[in-house]
Amino acid sequence: MNKLLLVLTGVLALGSTLYLLSNQSSNLRLNIENDITIQWKLFKSRFNKRYADPITESYRLQVFASNYLRVLSDVTGTFGVTQFFDLTEEEFAATYLTLRVQRNVNATVSSPSTPKGQYDVNWVTRGKVSAVKDQGQCGSCWAFSTTGSVESALIIAGYANQTIDLSEQQLVDCSATNYGCGGGWMDNAFEYIEESPLTTNSNYPYVAVDQACNSTEIYGVLYSLSNYTDVESGNTVQLKQYLQQQPLSIAVDASYWYLYNSGIFSNCGQNLNHGVLLVGFNSTEGSWLVKNSWGTSWGEQGYIRLADGNTCGLANAASYPTVVPPITSY
Template sequence: MRAKIIFNMNPQLILLISVISCLMVTACQALTDDEVTREWNTFLEKTKKSYKSPVEASRRLAIFKENLQDIENHNALFEQGKVTYKKAVTKFTDLTKEEFSQYINKSKLSQRPKQSKNMFKANPNLTVAGEIDWRNYGAVTYVKDQGQCGSCWSFSATGSMEGQAALVEGRQLVLSEQNLIDCALEEYGNDGCNGGSMDGAFEYVTFYGIDSEEDYPYLEYQYYCRQQGSVFGISSYADVEQDEYTLQLAVAQIGPISVGIDATNELQNYGSGILIDQTCGEQINHGVLVVGYGSEGGNDYWIIKNSWGQNWGEQGYFRLIRGYSACGINLMASYPIV
């Protein structure tokens, strides 16, 4: 029941409660210069970031300090049981919220009309598991990192194809996002590092197949198409009705499913736990992969594989509240048919 109360509360009210609660705990005291410096040096070492001038470095440090204080304040609320997820320093902690939004919206997930004539139909004879994690069945490869390229759509697409390769064909494949970025272009509604759609990627693969990551490695920028062969192909693809329970059935019966979400500012410094985000809506701007679902502490959640590297979130994953169509997770779901 706690999830319902939190999720339906007015965002401004939650902010007010957070501020009041923060003032009541010592963990929300201002960070010392030594604490900030220590965290900043660790951040620079882990991310290997450098800046073009001392002025820019100073500006980034100021932004980092503000975000770090927000992380400390939020985590104090987590320790009191007032929120369901923790924040952490990530590679995005030196960005303002506006800059992070610009990074997310660079992907521009295509809203092209649906080309697939196939719709997921649940098997009435199968019992739906109360929880499932396809990582435990060898259907999910390692977490990758899209870097500065707005190519989330390609990572989401390869993720669901890798899942079907494992579950249907029994093959452990790591597929090439770069192949899709370079080759599945305008004809399929895609624009390389400037965005695209998972359905567009699937449509391309129905005609040409897709190379492996090893044969066609990731560059983080768009290059010319040089596909030489194919290690995996699909016959078609299917869309999932815009209903969250139907999405659950699809995940349970098919495997990892490609979805689009509204990736708002709360993902910027997400650390762990079940994300209940008051700021996200239905402006779909980021392609990810649902690899399972479960429940914890009375809250149902989705298990989602991201493409921001293994040092972000829960080793590259995050959990999102399930049952409220949070962040538009039910609006753009699809998967390949082998």
């Protein structure tokens, strides 16, 4: 973004912020302005934010102020300052909400073996979920959702332990039916893994940019699938049944997740734009537990709780892989 555009956009952002503040009493407005100043300093320190020049920083401050006012007006108690608060909604979406949804004809469709009944499960506390990762400024959520579900399936099957760390970069670089940092789809990634087993992140490290596929880094213990299964779209009961067996890759509307801090979230629509991992359900509090790929400083140590039901469209495009014993390649 050039400096002139930054200035013009900053003026608009400032005008919008000042308009909102102008509706407050003078004392309250002063308190809010002071609060924003303090929170801005804390934000830059906590997330190690650095800007190229004063013009850029001034603009980012106005974006931050606009987002912070949304926190102050939140009645749900789920909003809070995140690492994305110096981004506009449009900037956030362009980088992080890049899922390309499609339902593939090659997916297995079957009925869950778990009977209807009690659906409470938490795969995190069971030790069957790998560590939270950070996709960085790359639209690779689909790759992290894919590896997350494969990693959990491998742990549950006894083929790996909780420290397993599969290579998202291999998917970004080598899954030709996806678009790398420009977005992708979990089912396409599952199909790639069926044909081309995944190596680990230590062999093929994540760099958060598109690269040419490097087959020389795909070696050692390799992990593959026999197939994958799509869950009936919109069927939350079936989704809960499948969740008893293993975590699932799901697509969600994460348009306002950049505002999420903690609690049970429900401020979303059905525009599927982000890939994540469904890892639990709690009937007592009426919530799903979802693992994200924005690092542990976001949300509840990298997780978000969503209200029971088809919140954020989480049941509209769910799938899970069936793993096979790993092989070794030299």
